[in-house]
Amino acid sequence: MDHHVSEAIARPDLIDLGGGLACLRFESMKVASALAAVRHLLESGVVRPGDTLMDSSSGIYAYGLALAAHRYGLRCHIIGSTTIDHPLRLQLAVLGATLEQMPPSDDLGLDQNRRVQRVREVLREHPEYHWMRQYHDVIHGLGYRAVAEQIRKDVGEEPLTLVGGVGSGASTGALARYLREGDPATPLVGVQPFGSVTFASDHVTDPQIIIAGIGSSIPFGNVDHTLYDTLHWTGFDAALAGSVDLLRRHAIFAGLSTGAAYLVARWEARTGRRRVVFVSADTGHRYVDSVFARHEEARPVADLSPREIDDPAGLKPPWCRMDWDRRPAPEQAVHREG
Known part of the structure; x- marks a missing residue:
């Protein structure tokens, strides 16, 4: 029996979709990440009950951290x-978390840079807060061993x-590491949007x-x-x-x-050599108006195929694929402290 709802939410369902596909369906994926990270910080004495945890989030990590707190x-x-x-x-407010939300923006870069700047301002105002650093601290991969x-x-x-979204790298990266303990050849296929610096699509806008x-x-x-063998940009x-x-x-009602x-995953499963498990990070509720209300506009997936490229310079919407072959980070994606 679970002792807190976060423990139940942290466990995903693995659903066989047939045709060599399986969906690893989370209600909210970052609950697994935040719960294990916070537990580690408490056990190691870095934080104590009553302390304040702080971080930047685009949505599901905020919920995960609020539940862990x-x-x-x-x-x-x-x-x-x-x-x-x-x-x-509303959920964050009732759970007792405080939220500072950035002003409306269609620019991912502006939104993220505003959040990073505000995090540093809050740390100067409250040095006693513990910054979770979900984008940088490796403890956020601990929850994916289970x-x-x-x-x-x-x-x-x-x-x-x-197969899964790259994001901070904690989810797909950690899952691949743990799966490779049993099968080192396990391929990892990352999914990126256009406009992301992580795998050098920052020169392309959508x-x-x-x-x-x-x-x-x-x-x-x-x-x-x-860790990544193949990249797709969609x-x-x-x-x-x-x-x-x-x-x-x-x-399956899930996010974008x-x-x-x-x-x-459908594309990668064509060879039939391995079962393809893809990560479903959250439900589709926050995409009702932006995605599902437009369902009549959706093209048949059978009509879509990726453009094969051998260098990110060749990226072009709506969909590209590249063999990454576990190569190092592009220069613009290297994180440097400070």
Whole structure:
């Protein structure tokens, strides 16, 4: 029996979709990350009950950190993206977390840079706050060991390919590390939006979209580029098609980054050599108006295919694929402290 709802939310469901596809479905993925990270900080004495945890978030990490703080008797302060919606704002308030939300913006870079600047201002005002550094601290990968063990328990020794949004690198990166303890050859396929610095698509814009959870305009310290075998970059139209098809075909109501991962996983599963597990990070509720209300616009996923490239300089919407081959980070994606 669980002792707090966060423990139940941290466990995903693994759903067999047929055709060599499986969906690793989280209600809110970052709960697993935040819960394990906070538990580690308490056990190591870095923080104590009553302390204040702070971080920047585009949405689901804010919820995860608020739940972890509630579970362990800590305070929580969030510097929030413009993408945080009304239902989440209300949940954070009732859970006792405080939220500073950035003003409306369609510019991912401006939104993230504003949040980083405000984090540093708050730390100067409150040096006693503990900055969780979800984009840089490796402790955020700890919660995915249990998830990897759950996957292996469900599928046995069957060879797998893992597909998911890159984001801070904590989720897909950590899952790949833990899965590779049993099978070092496990391929990791990362999904990125156009406009993200992480895998050098920052020179390409997609004005319709901010997939804030899987891309970034700033370098992330958690991303280990040498873990990724393949990269896909998807635009809004391609991700929308994936989200709508996933709901229509498999009845899974999930976010826009999941739609992109599903589209990519379908493509990678064509060879049939490995079962492809793709990560579904959250539900589709905050995408009702921006995505699902436009379901009639969605193109059939069978009509979509990626443009194969051998260098990020060749990136072009709506969808590109590249063999990354576990190479190091591009220069603009290297995180430097300070």
